[in-house]
Amino acid sequence: MSELIPFTHVIGGERLSGLASGGGERARATVVLLHGAGNGGKERLVPLLAEFAAHGCHALAFDFSGHGESTGLLPELSLRRRFEQAVSVIDARARVDGPLVLAGFSMSGQTVADLVRHYGDRVAALGxxxxxxxxxxxxxxxxGAGDGRFSEIIRGPGSWHAAPGLDVLRAFEGRAVLAVPGTDEVIPPAVTEAFSQALARRAQFTHWELPDARHRLGRWFRDHPDDRREFVAAVLTGLGEHGWTATRAWVARQLPEGRTVDKSAFLAGGWSAQMRRLTLDDGTELALRTIVKPFFRRHAPGLLAREAEILTLLAEQEGVPAAELIGVDATGEHCDHPSLLMSVLPGRVRVDEEELGPRVDLLAGQLARIHRIVPRERPRAYQAWTSPTAVPPGWERAVDVIRRDPPPYDGCFLHRDFHPGNVLFTGSGAGLRVSGVVDWVETSWGPADLDVAHCSTALALLHGPEYGLGFRERYEAQGGRRLADGPEHLYWRLLDALAYVPDAAKLAGPWRELGRTDLTPEVLGERLEAYVTGLLKRYA
Known part of the structure; x- marks a missing residue:
């Protein structure tokens, strides 16, 4: 074990007890380990401290006031004081010009988020x-003592939903590892899922489960050296390149000889994957899709292989503007995560209210052209995205409709995720055009009604129920395929709409990034309910 050097740091009249391991001007980074609440302290983090030092890092751990060997009273501590104490220690003992790696346990998840907000790009990795x-x-x-105002706030149902710390983590673009115990008697699963979703937005993110562990992961890493080593290696992956070393190398191999990536910019609006615009040294622009979210990563081999196949097919089609495939690593064998590289299409996503009628007509016409594609081989059969048992109480009349067997249909080529967020527009007025259709990972074979249903649901949530209810007529007016009537068409419409019950807001995250901050959970919930009611009235 590396030598541990005790230190004392004074702040606000309190003496904080700490340990430092490793160091020197040649250290890869300064790693700061932050213990949890209650009886947490630095001592159980000593083996982890030494492991980071063994990887060439300057590592620090200290007891917050009221903990371990530090002075002060725990009831007087607060989240703000935890943050201020951590900043004071870091500023005193970390290299000013070096990257920071922050590892936080339990309550220190909040402290880590506060430090990311404070130090910005200086933070290279999180554990x-x-x-x-x-x-x-x-x-x-x-x-306080567990019965005061702090406890009252944090025990409020869903009090964490609007936590500013989650917004900070959504914007973090470095390396991030979320270690999740198999049994956690302290942190609700919804909180863990919120962390996972936030970090998957932009970070080089790994969701790492420890099936046999419980909440106190500091103790777990102390007693399980193999997991401790794996955790440290994971956090330090790609240090200095925000964790993207393997992906950068793979992208470089896909480029024409002599070309290099000059800059990279995150593209807003993605849901299932991270999207980045890569600008080459000659000005050429490419788009990189990276699948990071745990659910979608499990399905990435099929999703990206399918998209690569479809982009190749669409290169031979007229009337469907799609990107050119450059390269694909569907399994993540060569990249940090499964990735697909393609050309950049002109235009932008439009979710505003201007020129809405003409845009919806263009959407309908584009979908009709997609449905005319005749592939050499049929893609997979469509998959339903909800079921009667997945819909919570309160929607019984609508659920009864989808309890029936699917109606017979004349199948066709489906985009399967066609909605305003996956269509690019250029121009305005008489020059308004669809310039691109993106996100072909869900391409399927099934009823045209299902694509119409999906776009209708999105329009209802984005612009109001009337736009969703009226999309069928616009589609048919643009020469679309003949759709089912009455209850048979209703089946497909509700099969899609009920997939967003009870949380319609999950669809709107990318829309809010594009400026639609008016789409609150309340607004979306009301629109979804009105849309479903309208469907039942029209088709039942």
Whole structure:
């Protein structure tokens, strides 16, 4: 084990007890280990401290006031004071010009988020272990003895939903590892899922499960050296390149000889994958799709292989503007995550209210042209995205419709995820055009009604129920395929719409990034309910 050097740091009249391991001007990074609440302390993190030092890092751990060997009273501590103490220690003991790696346990998930907000791009990597995050109003409140205002705030149902810390993590673009115990008696699963979703937005993210572990992962890593080593290696992956070393190397091999990537920019609006615009040294622009979210990563080999196949097919088609395939690593064998590289299409996603009628007509016409594609081989059969048992109580009349067997249909080529967020527009007025259709990972064979249904649901949520209810007529007016009538068409419409019950807001995250901050959960819930009611009235 590397030599541990005790230190004392004074802040606000308190003496914080700490340990430092490794160091020197040649250290790869400064790693700061932050313990949890209650009886947490630095001592159980000593083996982890030494492991980071063995990887060439300057590693620090200290007891927050009221913990371990530090002075102070725990009831007087607060989230703000935790943050201020961590900043004071880091500023005193970390290299000013070096990257920071932050590892936080339990309550220190919040502290890590606060430090990312404070230090910005200086933070290269995160290790979050069974982390917690809290409502903004809890930040200044002393912890007390467990029966005061702080406890009242954090025990409020869903109090963490709007936690500012999650917004910070959504914007983080470095390396991030979320260590999740198999049994966590402290952190609700919904909080863990919120961390996972936030980190998957932009970070080089790994969701790492430890099936036999419980909440106190500091103890687990202390007692399980193999997991400890794996955790440290994972956090330090690609240090200096925000964790994207393998992906950068793979992209370089796909480029024409002599070309290099000059800059990279995150593209807003993606849901299932991270999207980046890569600008080459000659000005050429490419798009990189990277699948990071755990659910979609499990299905990435099929999703990306299918998209690569479809992009190749569409290169031979007229009337469907799609990207040119450059390269694909569907399994993530060569990249940090499964990835697909393609050309950039002109135009932009439009989710605003201007020129809405003409845009919806163009959407309908484009979907009709997609349905005319005759592939050499049929893609897979469509998959339903909900079921009667997945819909919560309160929607019984609609659920009864989809309990029936699917109606017979005359199948066709489906985009399967066609909606305004996957269509690019250029121009305005008489020059308004569809310039691109993206995200072909769900391409399927099935009823045209299902594509119409999916776009209709999105329009209802984005622009109001009337736009969703009226999309069928626009599609048919643009020469679309003959759709089912009455209850048979209703089946497909509800099979799609009910997939967004009870959380219609999950579809709107990318839309809010594009400026539609008016799409609150309340607005979306009301629109979905009105849309489903309208469908039942029209087709039942």
């Amino acid at each position: 979050l272990c069974a982390p917690a995050v809290y409502a903004a109003e809890a930040w200044d409140v002393p912890f």
